[in-house]
Amino acid sequence: KPLALPGAHVVVTGGSSGIGKCIAIECYKQGAFITLVARNEEKLLQAKKEIEKYSINDKQVVLCISVDVSEDYNQVENVIKQAQEKLGPVDMLVNCAGLALAGKFEDLEVSTFEKLMNINYLGSVYPSRAVITTMMERRVGRIVFVSSQAGQLGLFGYTAYSPSKFAIRGLAEALQMEVKPYNVYITVAYPPDTDTPGLALENKTKPLETRLISETTSICKPEQVAKQIVKDAIQGNFNSSIGSDGYMLSSLTCGMAPVTSITEGLQQVVTMGLFRTIALFYLGSFDSIVRRCMMQRAKSEIADKTA
Ligand SMILES: NC(=O)C1=CN([C@@H]2O[C@H](COP(=O)(O)OP(=O)(O)OC[C@H]3O[C@@H](n4cnc5c(N)ncnc54)[C@H](OP(=O)(O)O)[C@@H]3O)[C@@H](O)[C@H]2O)C=CC1
Numbered sequence: 001k002p003l004a005l006p007g008a009h010v011v012v013t014g015g016s017s018g019i020g021k022c023i024a025i026e027c028y029k030q031g032a033f034i035t036l037v038a039r040n041e042e043k044l045l046q047a048k049k050e051i052e053k054y055s056i057n058d059k060q061v062v063l064c065i066s067v068d069v070s071e072d073y074n075q076v077e078n079v080i081k082q083a084q085e086k087l088g089p090v091d092m093l094v095n096c097a098g099l100a101l102a103g104k105f106e107d108l109e110v111s112t113f114e115k116l117m118n119i120n121y122l123g124s125v126y127p128s129r130a131v132i133t134t135m136m137e138r139r140v141g142r143i144v145f146v147s148s149q150a151g152q153l154g155l156f157g158y159t160a161y162s163p164s165k166f167a168i169r170g171l172a173e174a175l176q177m178e179v180k181p182y183n184v185y186i187t188v189a190y191p192p193d194t195d196t197p198g199l200a201l202e203n204k205t206k207p208l209e210t211r212l213i214s215e216t217t218s219i220c221k222p223e224q225v226a227k228q229i230v231k232d233a234i235q236g237n238f239n240s241s242i243g244s245d246g247y248m249l250s251s252l253t254c255g256m257a258p259v260t261s262i263t264e265g266l267q268q269v270v271t272m273g274l275f276r277t278i279a280l281f282y283l284g285s286f287d288s289i290v291r292r293c294m295m296q297r298a299k300s301e302i303a304d305k306t307a
């Protein structure tokens with residue numbers, strides 16, 4: 001049965017900006033009570049004000065809690081306790097706090113690998129670990145992990161980011177098998193490039209190759225991505241993707257992921273060969289972008305030397 005959002009308590013980490021904020025708005029519009037979790041208090045209050053404009057009754061509450069979800073498990077557990085004391089047990093947790101930094105493997109600081117793994121992976125483990133027991137006891141719950149299309153394939157420039165998003169998939173698959181008998185459902189979302197402050201920040205770090213490869217697909221609006229994620233989470237769909245690239249990627253990379261419906265399973269079986277064929281062309285074009293950029297660089301180096 002789908003989760004009923006009216007009156008439900010939804011916790012959104014990274015709820016003060018971008019996709020997370022839009023997910024909070026989408027749930028609030030459908031009658032949920034919201035807890036926003038992020039670090040910066042000013043941004044939290046700003047987002048709270050924005051979300052409250054969409055209230056559908058005068059009982060609805062938006063609670064803000066400032067914490068770093070990746071630093072210390074006990075802190076995160078305390079924050080979840082606080083939220084549950086004020087707004088009741090968590091019906092849905094959305095792990096959306098995250099950071100994207102791009103760069104060539106040879107240029108990235110080793111500390112960047114640690115940082116992205118901490119925020120994107122452990123920052124999703126801690127809040128989930130803090131809510132799971134109550135969800136299992138109540139036989140009610142949804143946990144959403146916001147991965148990325150970069151969590152379905154590895155691309156130039158994402159040697160630090162992609163693994164932190166791939167890791168989420170492994171966690172989600174294993175966890176879903178454990179909690180399904182308790183009526184708790186996991187959703188993994190794989191958004192494409194989405195127009196957010198986070199993407200603007202990431203773009204400053206993108207190598208030319210990464211930029212050109214990313215331009216293969218268009219940029220989504222966060223409202224549209226949020227709508228799809230909330231819809232899939234309510235339904236209890238394991239996979240949440242958007243657009244035709246998103247659909248093909250999810251089908252192609254389904255592996256041993258749990259299947260939500262017979263139609264989904266049949267579609268995967270039937271489309272696999274075709275989508276792999278299409279993927280080979282994409283891979284060919286990505287490789288040629290990388291080769292072109294390398295030759296361009298070599299040329300301009302020679303030009304610099306002769307000048
Ligand atoms: N935009 C895109 O193109 C895509 C984004 N994604 C993923 O979606 C998620 C959201 O992205 P987007 O909306 O662009 O990001 P934004 O940068 O716009 O927002 C990130 C949010 O996470 C919070 N946050 C970051 N680090 C922490 C932390 N350590 N502890 C608590 N909160 C934290 C931020 O608040 P504060 O800094 O105050 O803590 C903010 O609320 C990320 O996981 C990202 O990887 C996936 C695919 C595409």
Ligand SMILES: CCCCCCCCCCCCCCCC(=O)[C@@H](N)CO
Pocket residue numbers: 100147148149150155191192193194198199202213214216217245248249252275276278279282
């Ligand atoms: C049949 C197969 C078709 C395959 C098409 C694949 C196209 C991939 C395009 C690039 C995707 C990069 C998304 C990263 C988003 C992200 O997480 C950051 N922007 C966060 O800030």
